[in-house]
Amino acid sequence: MDGVTLPPVEWRGRAGLAALVETLGEARFVGGSVRDALLDTPAADIDLATPLPPQAVIDRLKAAGIRAVPTGIEHGTVTAVLESGPVEVTTLRRDVSTDGRRATVAFTDDWQEDAARRDFTINALYADPRTGRIFDYFTGLDDLAVRRVRFIGDPLQRIAEDHLRILRFFRFLARFGDTPDPAGLDACTARARDLMALSRERIADELLKLLVARDAVRVAGLMIERGIFAPVLPEVASADRLSALSDAEAAAAIPPDPIRRLGALLPQDAQLAEQVGARLKLSNIQRKRLVATAMPHPSSAPEALAYRLGAQTAIDILLLAGRSADAAQVSTWAVPRLPIGGGALVAKGLAKGPDVARALREIEDRWLADGFPEGNRLDDIVAAVLAQALRAQR
Numbered sequence: 001m002d003g004v005t006l007p008p009v010e011w012r013g014r015a016g017l018a019a020l021v022e023t024l025g026e027a028r029f030v031g032g033s034v035r036d037a038l039l040d041t042p043a044a045d046i047d048l049a050t051p052l053p054p055q056a057v058i059d060r061l062k063a064a065g066i067r068a069v070p071t072g073i074e075h076g077t078v079t080a081v082l083e084s085g086p087v088e089v090t091t092l093r094r095d096v097s098t099d100g101r102r103a104t105v106a107f108t109d110d111w112q113e114d115a116a117r118r119d120f121t122i123n124a125l126y127a128d129p130r131t132g133r134i135f136d137y138f139t140g141l142d143d144l145a146v147r148r149v150r151f152i153g154d155p156l157q158r159i160a161e162d163h164l165r166i167l168r169f170f171r172f173l174a175r176f177g178d179t180p181d182p183a184g185l186d187a188c189t190a191r192a193r194d195l196m197a198l199s200r201e202r203i204a205d206e207l208l209k210l211l212v213a214r215d216a217v218r219v220a221g222l223m224i225e226r227g228i229f230a231p232v233l234p235e236v237a238s239a240d241r242l243s244a245l246s247d248a249e250a251a252a253a254i255p256p257d258p259i260r261r262l263g264a265l266l267p268q269d270a271q272l273a274e275q276v277g278a279r280l281k282l283s284n285i286q287r288k289r290l291v292a293t294a295m296p297h298p299s300s301a302p303e304a305l306a307y308r309l310g311a312q313t314a315i316d317i318l319l320l321a322g323r324s325a326d327a328a329q330v331s332t333w334a335v336p337r338l339p340i341g342g343g344a345l346v347a348k349g350l351a352k353g354p355d356v357a358r359a360l361r362e363i364e365d366r367w368l369a370d371g372f373p374e375g376n377r378l379d380d381i382v383a384a385v386l387a388q389a390l391r392a393q394r
Contacts, residue, residue, distance in 0.1 A: 004038075004134045004136075004141055005127075005131070005132035005133055005134060006029070006034065006037055006038070006127040006128075006132035006133075006134060007037055007038070007040070007132075008132075009037045009043070011033065011037075011043055011046060012129075014046070014082070014084040014085070015082065015083045015084040016066070016082035016083050016084055017046070017082065017084070017087065017129075018129075019064065019066075020048070020061075020066060020080050020082060020087060020089075021048070021129040021130070023060050023061060023063075023064040023066065024048065024050050024052060024057065024060060024089065025050075025052070025060075026050060026051055026052070027048045027049065027050040027052075027089070027129065028048065028049050028050075028111075028126040028127055028128055028129065028135065029046065029047070029048060029126065029127040029129055030047050030048065030049040030090075030124075030125070030126045030127075031047050031118070031123050031124075031125070032044065032045060032047070032123065033045065033046045033047060034125040034126065034127045034134070035122050035123060035125055035140075035144065035176075037127075038125070038134075038141075038144060039144065039176070045088065046087045046088075047087070047088045047089075047090065048087060048088070048089045048090070048129075049089075049090055049091075049092055049111075049114060049126065050089060050090075050091060050092070051091070051092050051108075051109035051111075052091060053076075053091055053107055054070070054073050054076050054077075054078055054091050054107075057078045057089050057091065058070065058078055061078070061080055061089075066080050066081070066082070067080070067081040068080060068081075069081060069086075071088070072090075075090070075093070075105055076090050076091035076092075076093055076105065076107055077089070077090045077091075078090075091107045092107065092108045092109060092110065092111060092113065092114040093105040093106065093107055093108060093113075093114055093117060094106055094108045094110070094113045094114070094116075094117055095117050095161065105117075111126065111135065111137070112137045115137040115138060115152070116137070116138075116152060116153070118152060119151065119152065119158060119162070119165050119168060120140075120143075120149055120150060120151060120152065120168075120169075120172060121138045121139060121140035121143045121150050121151075121152055122140045122143050122144045122149065122150075122172070122176065123140070123172075124136075124137060124138055124140055124152060125140045125141070125144075138152050144176075146178070146179070147176055147177050147178040147179070148177060148178070148179060148180075148181055149169060149172045149173045149176065149177040149180060149181060149184065150181040150183075150184055151165070151169070151181070151183070151184045151187070155181075155183050155184045155186075155187030155188070156187045156190070156191065158187075159187055159188065159191045159194060160191075160194075163191070163194040163195055163197055163198050164198055164202055164203075164206060166188045166191060166192065166194065166195055166228065167195070167203065167206040167207060167210065167228075168206060169184055169185075169188050170188070170210060170219050170222070170223055170228065171206060171209055171210040171213060173215070173219050173222075174210050174213035174214065174215045174216045174218075174219035174220075175213040175214060175215070177215070180222070185222075185226070188226070188228060189226045189227065189228070192226070192227055192228050192230065192231055193231045195228075195231050195232050196231045196232060200232075200279055200280050200281050201280075201281050203232055203280065204280035204281060204282060207233075207258075207262070207280075208258035208259070208262065209258070211242075211256070211258045211261040211262060211265075212255075212256040212257070212258050212261065216242070216246070216256070216261065217239055217242055217243045217246050220236075220239045220242055220265065221239040221243075224236060224237065224238065224239060232279075233265075233276065235266055235267060235272055235276060236265045236266065237267075239265065241264040241265070241320070242261060242264040242265050244264075244322065245260065245261060245264040245319055245320055246261075248319045248320070248322055248323075248324045248327070249319055249324075251324035251325075252319065252324040252325070252327045252328040252331070253328060254315065254319065254327060254328065254331055257316070259282075259286050259289045259290055259293075259316075260289070260293060260315075260316045260319065260320070262276075262290060262293075263289075263290050263292075263293025263294065263316065263320065264293065264320060266290075266293075266294070267294075268294045268295075268296070269294055270291050270294040270295070272294070273290045273291045273293065273294040274287065274290075274291050276290065277290045277291065288313075289312065289313055289316060292309065292313045292316060292317060293316050293317070293320055295317055297317075297320070297321035298317060298318075298321065302314065302318060302323070302326035302327070302329050302330045302333075303329075303330070303333060303371070303372065304368050304369075305317065305318065305330070306330045306333065306335050307335055307336070307368055307372075308368075310335070311330055311331070311333070311335055314327075314330050315327045315330055315331055318330065336372050338360070338363070338364050338367065339374070339378065340360075340363065340378075340382060341360075342356040342357070342360055345359055345360065345382075345386060345389075348386055349386075349390060350386060350389055350390060350393070351393055355389055355392070355393060358389070359385050359386065359389040362385045362388075362389075363381055363382055363385045366381045366384075366385065367381055
């Protein structure tokens with residue numbers, strides 16, 4: 001595929017980017033931004049590679065008045081802060097040693113050496129910022145053309161260098177791939193237990209990205225079939241709920257959500273969901289949502305569910321229950337607040353104390369059951385509950 005050039009995508013015109021390239025002198029776009037431009041999909045980040053040593057990068061940026069942040073200086077990465085957003089600039093590298101979790105690197109001026117340490121051929125594409133010329137050292141363009149995710153070199157060696165590449169293989173397969181590279185798939189299967197050596201935070205980060213990719217359902221099924229989840233998430237035994245959830249999300253026109261989809265992969269067991277959330281070191285909010293996905297399918301009205309649990313949790317539960325229309329309804333509904341407080345009841349003669357809280361709960365229950373009325377109907381509810389509470393105080 002000689003003569004391929006980078007298309008004139010929007011991000012190439014970002015404010016300050018041309019000046020950054022001129023400041024660096026020799027530099028190339030690399031990785032995801034190049035891959036995504038060739039696939040005509042939006043790029044999340046822009047990365048530049050350069051043979052300049054990290055300190056020289058910092059010196060040039062400062063001389064040009066560009067803010068330089070040494071975000072990963074030990075690995076050669078400096079972030080250039082442009083008016084249009086950050087751009088990571090990384091010195092060409094080669095691996096000196098690896099242990100499956102981290103690498104010790106040395107800097108180089110050899111572009112192919114830098115490409116050789118990357119994970120997949122489709123991530124080792126470089127582009128000249130001025131001409132758009134693509135540099136492809138490992139036939140990544142051919143793999144991109146047929147949407148094949150393939151390790152650079154020996155898959156087993158690449159996994160030994162960084163065990164997270166097992167999950168990255170499947171994430172990229174779910175996002176870009178149509179057919180897995182057989183050698184890569186077999187290597188991931190053989191080395192699945194290597195995932196146990198990784199921090200649970202890294203596993204969670206990669207898994208949650210995977211679950212919202214375009215082909216997540218099929219790939220999750222393949223991972224179950226190949227035993228990939230077993231070492232770190234043995235609870236995952238079927239993708240059937242995930243498949244049903246994906247259909248429900250599509251029917252409701254609601255974007256996929258990683259926590260909701262993780263819940264769909266797990267059995268409906270709240271205690272187990274809590275254990276998985278803790279194991280993956282999810283945030284408290286994420287863990288609470290994950291546990292909610294294990295709730296029995298409700299019969300409540302969608303608005304009542306959203307009021308009691310919050311819109312996001314209600315949407316999760318409704319979609320998992322196959323109630324797409326109800327979920328769509330909640331997604332565009334502004335959850336109201338109870339339009340009366342305890343102070344108003346005290347002003348109407350109710351003595352301060354637990355009676356106020358009980359009366360408010362009763363008003364809320366009736367208001368909710370009646371469809372959140374306003375005006376006269378709300379006044380009637382308040383008057384009836386207040387009269388009952390005042391009688392009880394006598």
